[in-house]
Amino acid sequence: MTLMFDVGNKVAAKAVQMCKPEVIAAYPITPQTVIVEELARFVENGELDAEYLCVESEHSVMAATCAAASMGVRTFTATSSQGLAFMHEMLHWAGLSRLPIVMINVNRTLGPGWSLWPDETDSMAQRDTGWIQFFVSSAQEAFDTVILAFRLAEHHEVQLPVLISYSAFTISHTMMPVEIPEQDDVDAFLPPFKPYWRLDWRNPVTFGNVLSDEYHMEKRYTMHLGMEAAKRLIPDLGREYEQRFGRYHGGLIEEYRTDDADYVLLAMASVGSEAKVAVDNLREQGHRVGLARLRVVRPYPDEDLRRIGRKRKLIALDRNISVGSGGWMYHETRSAVMGVEGCDVYGYLCGVGGRDVTYEDIEQMALKVFTGDARPDVVEWWDLKQTGGN
Amino acid sequence: MAIKDLPREELMHPGAGSCPACTDLLTLRMTLKALGPKTVLVTPASCTASVACGYPKTPFGVPVLTMAFAAGGAAASGAVAALHRLGEDDVNVVVWAGDGGTYDIGLQSMSGAMERGTNFIFVCYNNEIYSNTGVQRSGATPFGAWTTTTWKGKVDQRKDMPAIMLAHRLPYVATASASYIEDLYRKVQKAASIRGPKYLEFHIPCAPGWRFPMERTIEMGRLAVETGAWALFEADDGKVEFNLRSKQILDGKTQRKPIEEYLELQGRFAHLFRPERDEEALAGIQQFIDREWERYKQLAACGMSVG
Amino acid sequence: MERYTADTTISYPCDGAAGRTGGWRDFRPVIDLTICIRCLRCWAYCPEGAVLRADDDSVSINYDYCKGCGICAYECPKKVIAMEREE
Incomplete structure (x- = not known):
């Protein structure tokens, strides 16, 4: 265990690095940018072995992330406000695809007029997209929740993407002391990702073709069951996290x-x-x-x-x-x-x-x-x- | 390359959901013959959704990632990155988009993927309309064409998407036609042999959308080339070469047929001929094609630096 | 094929994904093999892959899936394919 004293965004980026995502797609937006800058630095320095895609919009960020996850690898991205709103279509895509993507959204007021300050409307407006949504209130909770989120998203009973939100500046740009665990312990808590479906030329399936009303309701129903499972698993996994790392921030x-x-x-x-x-x-x-x-x-x-x-x-x-x-x-x-x-x-x-x-x-x-x-x-x-x- | 040399193996199963005489399906079938099974298709919303038809069955013998309309290029970038992580760089990633998913809603994402240097092939199968939604005008629809959003004929000209792609300085850009299938097959194979972002555009006549008898589908594509409404060319590392009939036209060895021979067979241009001829519009279309060929001459001479 | 456990829109390849599409046909192509030159244009230009190519490059029609578009007959250089109205 080491102690880190830094802003929320850098702490969150550290957590993401320790979760070893394989593909990260990113587009800059204040006040999230520090996260993706930090991850870009990790990848360039060789401190994170991942593919880093500089994509040309947030809609494309989530499309690239969905596609990478559909090939069967662990993925991460971060955004804020207008960016999250621009992703909206693709958020539904990720949910209905049952892809365990993890994303951080730094809550920022939607414009116009432009504002940088925190307001949760950006996240709450995505509440029907099939993403599990956490709101955290400290850098330490952000760190711990990132690691928990990957484990939860990839749980066979859940198979849903996770959004972690925290407030612009009061968390994202405020320096706080955070305990950082050992990589081995994170690896033990979060084993490598094994996908429940993937696009593999050896097993050529079609994903996402026409789904008639005969089947569609059931797909939504099983997403709902995934959410219900998450209700149970969030406290359970939180306690398991506590046993290993000594911190528990609560259940739901x-x-x-x-x-x-x-x-x-x-x-x-x-x-x-x-x-x-x-x-x-x-x-x-x-x-x-x-x-x-x-x-x-x-x-x-x-x-x-x-x-x-x-x-x-x-x-x-x-x-x-x-x-x-x-x-x-x-x-x-x-x-x-x-x-x-x-x-x-x-x-x-x-x-x-x-x-x-x-x-x-x-x-x-x-x-x-x-x-x-x-x-x-x-x-x-x-x-x-x-x-x-x- | 002769027809006899095309591989026997079919990667499309018979019984797809597309209309009879569908050139989307025809060119898919040929493209997959050229690429083989180590291929992943990314299909933004388009007529290909009708080809793929209904869960839980599919006619595709290669993996298909259905994608949101705007997102073909971005999804390719994500898929290629993931395949790289998995040590599968030898898998072809192909975006299979209609003209809407290329010229219009898909343009930004495609341009981004090209600029990022994603190692993939973007195929625009261009039937010059939003046909799956019921024949609406797109950025690829030619001037004068009736559609269900241009009832009196389109008043704007189409974009020149291959030129836009050339401006991205891609290692390979090519146009092809459903009616010159060996040429199309060769260009797909060529694209697959080159690393980096490749752009292919297939001109594919659509019988229900353009309103002509479906058995004449291949003839319609030929006429497009013979009249110069469509040109076959390829740009290998920016060096532009015209192909087949289009090369003969460019070299002055064959005359272009008058554009009317192509237009008058299609119901979408019927208002230009009946109840009386719209001489001004017909002359305007011919002039547009003539001007296009002046540009093509410059393009052949200068490559991607043209303009 | 491996079946995936994820409950999302995963479809598996098969013939007749849209059913027996031969039933859409109004006219059926009938080939006179005695004058066919085996150029394979009908095979190459059939969108459906419903013209079958045998080892000796002779051709036949898969009527289960031929939608009757008539491209094969129109493109045949020897005009050996007739389009006959279905009963």
């Missing part, structure tokens, strides 16, 4: 001081780490409040939320927006806990478009619920300024 959800809580904040990514500070401060003021930090949103942690939500008020802090509907976490949580005894879900849209969400903001949002000044059926836009015109 990391629970923080929820044991005797009357109120539970729901948050993801860097809002999730900020919310821990808010919980500590509110606890000091005597409020019985905890945090459920959603590490995984696909598969959605319905069962965990039903357990956590029993006789409690949940406060969803969404840094994403489905315009015309609201925050995704709020809506999906309401749907998950429907009929759960004594559970109300309160919703805030906060930090949408990358505006900073501080622990003080989170404390104020929580207090508004505690004092009865918020209603569970009305989602509030936090810190909304005067609107109208330019």
Whole structure:
């Protein structure tokens, strides 16, 4: 074990290097670029034995990655925001192809107008593509989740691609100390990839020809079963990871001081780490409040939320927006806990478009619920300024 | 190369889903004869989806990676990289795209793969329309042609895609025709023998899309060459040589037939002849072909540095 | 062939992937072998591979899959292939 002190992107790139992907395709976009720059350097220096493709767009990145994975090799890429949106068609392709691609997305606000700051809408808008989705809130969690993600994606019960998201700058460009394990231990946890299908001239199959309605629903159903298996395997593999490496970041959800809580904040990514500070401060003021930090949103942690939500008020802090509907976490949580005894879900849209969400903001949002000044059926836009015109 | 010398082995199984007289299928069949079984096809959305027809069966005797419409070139780059990792550099990776997947939606990805130096063959089988979606206009559709998005005839000229590919400084660029099958076969084999990115474009008449009797499909391709609407040439490391009938035309040994002989047999140009002749349009098309051949002369003289 | 366990769109090669496509035919090609010169143009230009080439380069039609397009008859230099209306 060694200690690394560096920005989230470089830490993530180190994890990818240790997973030994064989083909990496990349296209630059801020604030992800450091990851693919670092990987390019590893490949050029001989520190990573892989094919590195500089492709001409993100759509092509995912096409090249899908094609490489279809030939039966381990693949990785990274993107952000507009890039992820441009990939959208190919994300469905990867999912329906059951290809265990791992990708990092650094959450960045979608334009126009151009913005570099974190907002989860880019990832959340891909929630129906068949990708398992992690949101991580520290460089160490990013490192560990990359290694776990390959193992999970390549598990025979899963066979689905994995997207790992973290916040622009607050994670991607912030220096944090990270424990780096030995390569032998990573190799033992993550054996070489054995594909469940591949294109091989000795066994000439056609992939992806016309699939009639007689068969299509079942293909989606088995993807769904893969997601259900992931619900079970994420905590299991997490515990196995803990036994080998000594760290566990939670299953689908990391629970923080929820044991005797009357109120539970729901948050993801860097809002999730900020919310821990808010919980500590509110606890000091005597409020019985905890945090459920959603590490995984696909598969959605319905069962965990039903357990956590029993006789409690949940406060969803969404840094994403489905315009015309609201925050995704709020809506999906309401749907998950429907009929759960004594559970109300309160919703805030906060930090949408990358505006900073501080622990003080989170404390104020929580207090508004505690004092009865918020209603569970009305989602509030936090810190909304005067609107109208330019 | 004579017809008798074409290999007997068939890598396409009979009973594919394409229309009768399909030149996509014909040229696939010949291409696979030329390449043999150590081949992976990448097929962006196109009529080839109809050839491949329905899960869980396929007529293809080589592996096929169906691909999104825009992504043929990029997928080839990924496949070649993976094959390299697997120690299988001797496998041919061939993108098999229609003119839509080449001239239009596939252009960026193809250009990228060429610039990246991907060791593959990009085949554009050009039937001058989006035929699988029901005969819509593409960037390869010639001026004046009726399509279901140009009901009065296309008002723009086609692009010159082989010239765009020459500008990528590829080691091999060639045009061929479904109607000159030995020439097509030779060019596929030649492309496979060269490392790096190769571009082949096959002119393939489409009976239902161009509206002519299907038994005349091969004749239609011949007429395209004989009238100069299509030219057969190859550029080996940038040095351009015209082939067969097109060479005779270029060298002045054969006259081009008037373009009308080609147009009047096709329903897609019927409005240029009936109820009355559109003299202006017909003369314009002939002038366009004449100008094309002036350019071809320069191309033959200067190679890829032309323009 | 090896069957893959992945539950995605994997298809395996076989004759008649689109069924017995000979059933699409309106006209059937009939070859008069007595005047055939075995030039193999019909074999080369049949899109379907439905003209069968024997070891001695004599040809015959695979009616299971011939779609009846008539290219073989039109391209035959000796016009030895007749297109006869199906019953």
